[in-house]
Amino acid sequence: MRKAKAAFPQYSKLHLSPSESGTPGNHQNITALYEGHLGGPTESKFIWEKVERLKIENYDHNIEGSILSKCKGILTSAEFIGLTSLNNIYLILVHCPNLRQLVFNNVVLQYFESYLRYPVIKVNKLSEIVFQGEGKLTVEELQVLDFFHLRMRFKSLEAICFQTNTIEFDPSVRRKPGSYTDADANLNIFHTFIADYETRIKVLELNRADLQLIKNEGRSSSKFASRVVLKMDLNTLIANMGTVGFEKILISQRKLKVLHCYNTRQIAPRLFDQLSLSVEICQNFLQEIRLTYKFIDPPARASSSSVSVSKSQVSFSSRSRSKSKLGKMLPVPHDLCTYKSCRHLKKLNIDISMADYPDKTYIHPGELQNLTCIPDSISTLILRFDIISPRQMHDVTRKFSTMLRLKYFIFHGSPEHSYKVPMSWVQTLIKLPNLEIFELHFCQINQDSIDLLFSTTPSLRLKLEFTPASCIYWKNPVF
Numbered sequence: 001m002r003k004a005k006a007a008f009p010q011y012s013k014l015h016l017s018p019s020e021s022g023t024p025g026n027h028q029n030i031t032a033l034y035e036g037h038l039g040g041p042t043e044s045k046f047i048w049e050k051v052e053r054l055k056i057e058n059y060d061h062n063i064e065g066s067i068l069s070k071c072k073g074i075l076t077s078a079e080f081i082g083l084t085s086l087n088n089i090y091l092i093l094v095h096c097p098n099l100r101q102l103v104f105n106n107v108v109l110q111y112f113e114s115y116l117r118y119p120v121i122k123v124n125k126l127s128e129i130v131f132q133g134e135g136k137l138t139v140e141e142l143q144v145l146d147f148f149h150l151r152m153r154f155k156s157l158e159a160i161c162f163q164t165n166t167i168e169f170d171p172s173v174r175r176k177p178g179s180y181t182d183a184d185a186n187l188n189i190f191h192t193f194i195a196d197y198e199t200r201i202k203v204l205e206l207n208r209a210d211l212q213l214i215k216n217e218g219r220s221s222s223k224f225a226s227r228v229v230l231k232m233d234l235n236t237l238i239a240n241m242g243t244v245g246f247e248k249i250l251i252s253q254r255k256l257k258v259l260h261c262y263n264t265r266q267i268a269p270r271l272f273d274q275l276s277l278s279v280e281i282c283q284n285f286l287q288e289i290r291l292t293y294k295f296i297d298p299p300a301r302a303s304s305s306s307v308s309v310s311k312s313q314v315s316f317s318s319r320s321r322s323k324s325k326l327g328k329m330l331p332v333p334h335d336l337c338t339y340k341s342c343r344h345l346k347k348l349n350i351d352i353s354m355a356d357y358p359d360k361t362y363i364h365p366g367e368l369q370n371l372t373c374i375p376d377s378i379s380t381l382i383l384r385f386d387i388i389s390p391r392q393m394h395d396v397t398r399k400f401s402t403m404l405r406l407k408y409f410i411f412h413g414s415p416e417h418s419y420k421v422p423m424s425w426v427q428t429l430i431k432l433p434n435l436e437i438f439e440l441h442f443c444q445i446n447q448d449s450i451d452l453l454f455s456t457t458p459s460l461r462l463k464l465e466f467t468p469a470s471c472i473y474w475k476n477p478v479f
Contacts, residue, residue, distance in 0.1 A: 050074065056088065057081040060110050063088050068095040079103035086113050086147055093123050093152065103130040105165065109140045118151045128159040128203070136209045137162070137190060145193045159203035160194065161238075162211060198231045204249070205238040213245025235285075241267050241293065250274050256282040262292035276338050283341045290349040295332045295364035331387045332364040337373035345375050346405075351384040355414055365414070371396040379407045379434070386414040393419060400428045407434050413442035418469065423449040426471060430460070440471040 048070035056063065060083050068091065075096045080089065084107055092099065129148075131141050148154070190211065194201070206213075232249060236258040239246050242265055251274055259278070279286065334352050339345060352366025365386035372395050374381065381403075400406075409429065413419050421443045429438050450466050465472045 053077040053079070054092075055079045055081060056084065058083040060085040060088070063091055065095075068092070072096045073098065075099060077101040077103070079105060080107055081105040083108045083110055085109065085111065086115075086118075086144070089144065089147070090118055090151075093126070094121060097125065099123075099126050101128045101130070102126060103132065104141065104144060105132045106134075107131075107138075107140050107144065109143055112143060115147055115150050118147075120151050120153065122153045122155060124155045126154050127156045128161070129154075129157065130159075130161040130163060131208075132163045132165045133208065134164060137211070142189045146189045149189065149193050149196060154197065157197050157200055159205075159236075160197070160201055161203070161205035162208040163205060164207045199233070201232055202234055203236040203238075204232065204234055205236075206243045206246070207238065207240060211240075211243050213243065214248060237261070240264060241271055247271055247274055250278050253278060254281060255285045257285050258288045259286065260288075260290040263294060263296070266296040267293075279338055279342065284344065286342045286345055288347040289339065289342070289345065290347070292349075292351040294354060295352070295366065297329065297362050297364060329362065329364045331367040333367045333369045334385070335369045335373075337370045339375060340373040342375050343377055345377050347380040348374065348378055349380070349382040351382075353384040353386050353412070353414060355384075355386070365417070368392060372399045374399065374403070376402050377405060378403060379405045381406060381408070382410040382412075384410075384412040387417045388413065388419050390420065393422070393425075397422065397424050397428060400425070400432065404432065405434055406432055407436050409435065409438040411438075411440045411443075415442050415469070418442045418444050420444045421471065423453060426453070426464075426473075430463075430473065435473075436475045438471075438473045442469050443471060444469075445471060 048067065051071040052074055054071065054075055054077070056078065058081065062085075072095045075092075076098055078092045078096070078099060078101075080103070082105070086109065089102075092102075131137070131144075133141065191213070194213070232252065233255065234249075234253055235255060237249060237253065237256060238258070238260040239249070241261050241263045246261075247268075247270075256278070259282070261275070275291070279289070332352075334350065336350075339348060350368075352368075354363040354365050367387040367389075368383060368385045369392065371388075371392055419442070421440055423445065425440075426445075429435060445466060453464075454461055463474055463477055
């Protein structure tokens with residue numbers, strides 16, 4: 001067992017995050033960042049017994065036992081950032097029985113260790129494991145998954161999250177040369193770990209590149225991967241729609257409460273049918289939907305074919321899949337009647353805009369349709385789009401008066417296709433009893449209507465802000 005080097009940084013940082021209530025002295029959200037040994041300049045002033053969340057950054061020496069003995073009873077979250085070791089991960093899991101969340105942030109293992117010296121242990125309360133990184137799963141992340149598969153038995157694990165972050169990696173932190181294990185670049189380890197907890201998983205997040213829950217034909221049998229997907233009974237699914245196996249996960253769900261999905265490249269048109277069908281199947285359970293997708297139509301596809309994509313949501317045709325006479329891609333509609341029967345839906349976030357996509361050459365603009373179908377249960381409504389017709393704008397005015405639970409509303413159009421907002425929109429929204437904020441972007445509002453509104457209701461000058469392309473309202477403005 002290696003000893004800590006004397007030159008390693010001493011205890012140099014302590015972070016105290018503010019409490020949720022904002023009350024000083026409330027230790028519910030205390031976070032410590034461990035970078036060295038006890039006895040540093042700030043250690044004596046810090047109450048380790050009240051540490052609930054511990055961050056361990058770039059430290060692969062053994063964590064001091066005195067640290068764990070002081071905070072093990074209350075520690076509920078541990079995050080490993082950068083350089084670490086399997087031994088420290090093991091020590092946290094063994095000595096902290098109340099741990100509920102374990103996070104790996106751009107984790108690097110300087111040495112690849114043998115698993116054989118670690119006894120198999122039961123971890124009773126850990127409910128969430130999160131891997132944060134960029135791109136594909138790394139060798140280190142697969143190594144940790146393999147270690148968990150062989151040496152850990154998580155009894156309460158319900159959430160497995162593979163997230164993307166944009167933290168710049170420290171180039172000075174690198175593993176030392178050494179022998180690799182069978183975990184190297186082997187996605188079978190990912191499949192195996194998911195299979196260990198397939199019947200327990202309630203939250204699954206797949207936001208990393210090239211994750212596969214079903215293997216491609218010709219490489220190996222898909223029987224095992226299919227079994228993994230079909231036995232999941234999720235309440236939360238967050239995923240890139242391009243993930244291999246996403247469609248099988250989606251169509252097997254019956255009680256989804258939260259659905260977040262997006263695409264970063266062209267996807268099979270039938271998947272839009274599956275999205276619509278999944279919303280219909282889970283309509284009595286869904287509380288939050290977030291869809292972010294771009295209608296990508298690269299020239300490699302045969303433009304002469306006609307493909308039907310969802311009767312109620314989206315349709316492609318040979319005409320819409322080509323450029324208009326003006327040289328631009330024709331719009332593709334998104335029908336909000338898809339969500340009409342979701343009576344318990346509280347949050348709806350739809351982004352079909354091409355505005356943020358870097359190469360717009362082969363992107364169809366997204367057009368909103370049937371806004372009157374939005375459920376009255378909505379409290380947060382965010383719509384990003386490229387095109388909306390004047391008739392849709394007129395019809396939705398009546399709809400607003402029934403959306404009494406609406407608190408936050410963002411309506412974000414396109415600078416290339418600005419939409420006209422009737423003042424009746426603004427007046428109806430302001431009168432909603434629970435509305436706190438609304439934002440209308442890339443819109444046109446008649447200046448005479450604005451002047452008339454302020455002249456009849458001067459107090460609104462403090463709550464409403466108009467620019468040439470936007471209108472923003474705060475019920476309780478802060479100055």
